[in-house]
Amino acid sequence: MSSRLIGVGVGPGDPELVTVKGVNALRAADVVVVPVMDTGERGRAEATVLHYVPAEKVVRVVFALNERTDRERREAAWDAAGERVAGMLRERGSVAFATIGDPNVYSTFTYLAQTVGELVPGVVVETVPGITAMQDLAARSGAVLTEGTEPLTLVPVTAGSAVLKEALAGPGTVVAYKFGRQAGEVAEVLRETGRLEDAVWGSALGLPEESVRSAAQMDGTPLPYLSTLIAPPRRAGGRGGKL
Numbered sequence: 001m002s003s004r005l006i007g008v009g010v011g012p013g014d015p016e017l018v019t020v021k022g023v024n025a026l027r028a029a030d031v032v033v034v035p036v037m038d039t040g041e042r043g044r045a046e047a048t049v050l051h052y053v054p055a056e057k058v059v060r061v062v063f064a065l066n067e068r069t070d071r072e073r074r075e076a077a078w079d080a081a082g083e084r085v086a087g088m089l090r091e092r093g094s095v096a097f098a099t100i101g102d103p104n105v106y107s108t109f110t111y112l113a114q115t116v117g118e119l120v121p122g123v124v125v126e127t128v129p130g131i132t133a134m135q136d137l138a139a140r141s142g143a144v145l146t147e148g149t150e151p152l153t154l155v156p157v158t159a160g161s162a163v164l165k166e167a168l169a170g171p172g173t174v175v176a177y178k179f180g181r182q183a184g185e186v187a188e189v190l191r192e193t194g195r196l197e198d199a200v201w202g203s204a205l206g207l208p209e210e211s212v213r214s215a216a217q218m219d220g221t222p223l224p225y226l227s228t229l230i231a232p233p234r235r236a237g238g239r240g241g242k243l
Contacts, residue, residue: 003089003123004029005116006096007103009130012228013044014206015051017131023052025128029096031088035063035108038077044207045098061085063108082115089120103127106156106177133228134175137202140212143230145173150233161185168193173232180227184220190231199231 008025011017026032032053034046049058063081088095103109104127113125134154138145146152151172155164157179167174168189179186180203190196199215203224215229 003120004094005085005089005113005120005123005125006094007107007109007113007125007127008096008098009102009107009128010045010048010098010100011131012101012133012136012205013048014136015048017136017206018048018052019128019130022128022130026053026096026098028094030092030094032058032096032098033061033085033088034058034098035081036060038062044100048100049098059088063112078111078115082112082119085112086116086119089116089123099130101132102130104129105132105154133177133202133205133226134230136205137200137212137228137230140202140205140210141200141230143200143232145175145230145232147235157182157186161189165189165193168195168231171233173230176229176231178225178227179229180223180225183218183223183227186229187215187218187220190215194234195231198234199229201227201229203227 006025006029008022010022026049032049034043034049036043036046046058046060061081061084062077085095085097097109097112099107099109101107117123117125134145137143152175153167153170153172154175154177155167156177157164161182164176164186176186187196190199196216200212201215201218202212203226204210
């Protein structure tokens with residue numbers, strides 16, 4: 001039988017937001033891998049997984065470094081993680097890799113699958129979709145992501161605030177990921193584009209330290225790295241006005 005690598009989206013942090021299919025995939029796999037930082041603390045994916053599978057089935061693999069400037073070190077960590085998972089696939093048969101959010105949206109699973117595919121010929125790679133932070137934030141804040149013909153733009157602010165400003169100048173809702181360290185710049189861009197008052201941000205969704213607030217409250221103080229922002233467009237014309 002072919003080895004199987006399954007990327008399982010386990011949502012943004014609230015264990016109740018893992019899908020039934022996701023739970024079944026985690027339980028059916030021979031081993032469940034959770035990515036951890038090189039600093040060693042328990043991440044959101046691991047904490048969520050432990051609600052559904054026994055700890056002895058979970059393997060922690062260092063996949064990220066606590067810095068973002070040394071590309072060579074970062075890729076070396078990816079290679080080491082890929083080698084380790086490839087070894088598990090050869091020995092065990094099926095490996096589930098748990099990732100926060102969705103495995104096809106800004107996920108480390110993308111890099112892992114590419115590496116493992118080169119190391120284990122014939123491996124079958126599958127993904128189980130997960131609920132994203134923008135969906136969870138929309139539910140918790142009451143923000144409507146899209147109506148009618150409105151587009152939806154997702155921007156990682158790690159690409160720079162200029163990318164966010166360009167997106168905000170267009171129509172439709174803009175969602176920003178990973179903007180916490182540039183919260184001051186983001187607030188200024190929202191103000192310049194007239195989007196500040198209707199925007200909302202959230203972090204640690206579904207966790208005890210959860211914060212969901214109006215973007216107008218941002219005072220330039222850095223926020224948690226994984227903060228999410230929703231900036232809806234100005235909507236007029238009543239119900240169905242965007243159809």
